[in-house]
Amino acid sequence: MARPREFDEHEALTAARDAFWRDGFAATSVQDLTEATGLGTQSLYGAFGSKHDLFLRILDEYGARQATGLESAVTADPSPWHGLKAAVTFEDGGRLDLPEQGCLMANSAAALSTQDDEVRARACAAYTRTLALFTQQITEAQERGEIDRDLDPEQTARALIAVMQGIEFLHKSGIGDDEFGRTKDAVLHMLERAVARPDGR
The missing domain is CATH 1.10.357 (Tetracycline Repressor; domain 2)
Known part of the structure; x- marks a missing residue:
């Protein structure tokens, strides 16, 4: 049985959106996204896929x-x-x-x-x-x-x-x-x- 996610997905998406919005896709690194969302790299990838996948979902x-x-x-x-x-x-x-x-x-x-x-x-x-x-x-x-x-x-x-x-x-x-x-x-x-x-x- 899959473990429930221990973060607010909406809040994470909003934080990631704001990072992309502020700096643009190219200038926003995965580290920027982990700092903005409070998620670790693996948690970020596990929840949203690649940086590009996350960006498309936000769009x-x-x-x-x-x-x-x-x-x-x-x-x-x-x-x-x-x-x-x-x-x-x-x-x-x-x-x-x-x-x-x-x-x-x-x-x-x-x-x-x-x-x-x-x-x-x-x-x-x-x-x-x-x-x-x-x-x-x-x-x-x-x-x-x-x-x-x-x-x-x-x-x-x-x-x-x-x-x-x-x-x-x-x-x-x-x-x-x-x-x-x-x-x-x-x-x-x-x-x-x-x-x-x-x-x-």
């Missing part, structure tokens, strides 16, 4: 949580368009509660996707989920007459994802709160002029 859980959070943020507002704008510009009640280094999935994709097929697959899946969510939200906004009905929903969703990623990059770039606020105001103004149609056409 899976992070991606699932981010997808749930984004969907909640987008759909919280009764207005599909207002909810989408709030999510894109991170004015949705705290979703931009990220460390200075930004989104773990985005950082991992940027650093590893050209050399790690499994990381790239997870990043692509996250993008596909976001694209589907935004496309659905834009379609609903068009049906309610909130935005221009002539827009292609999927193409508009792609543009909004790019805007959202750019805003997140600026958040971690250190430009300062005042400039960051001005940038978001400019984005909102641009979106209203380019997409929203007050006449409901």
Whole structure:
């Protein structure tokens, strides 16, 4: 009969996630992970497999949580368009509660996707989920007459994802709160002029 694990798996995963998030996959050693989690090397391997296996599991859980959070943020507002704008510009009640280094999935994709097929697959899946969510939200906004009905929903969703990623990059770039606020105001103004149609056409 297998012995029960004598550690809190969630706490260990969270500690390992924070180590990877802070330093990146390549710079995080197994020793860093054992120090962060409090587990010995053999216990770490026995519970989670290799360093790469552990990292992929963390990415899976992070991606699932981010997808749930984004969907909640987008759909919280009764207005599909207002909810989408709030999510894109991170004015949705705290979703931009990220460390200075930004989104773990985005950082991992940027650093590893050209050399790690499994990381790239997870990043692509996250993008596909976001694209589907935004496309659905834009379609609903068009049906309610909130935005221009002539827009292609999927193409508009792609543009909004790019805007959202750019805003997140600026958040971690250190430009300062005042400039960051001005940038978001400019984005909102641009979106209203380019997409929203007050006449409901």
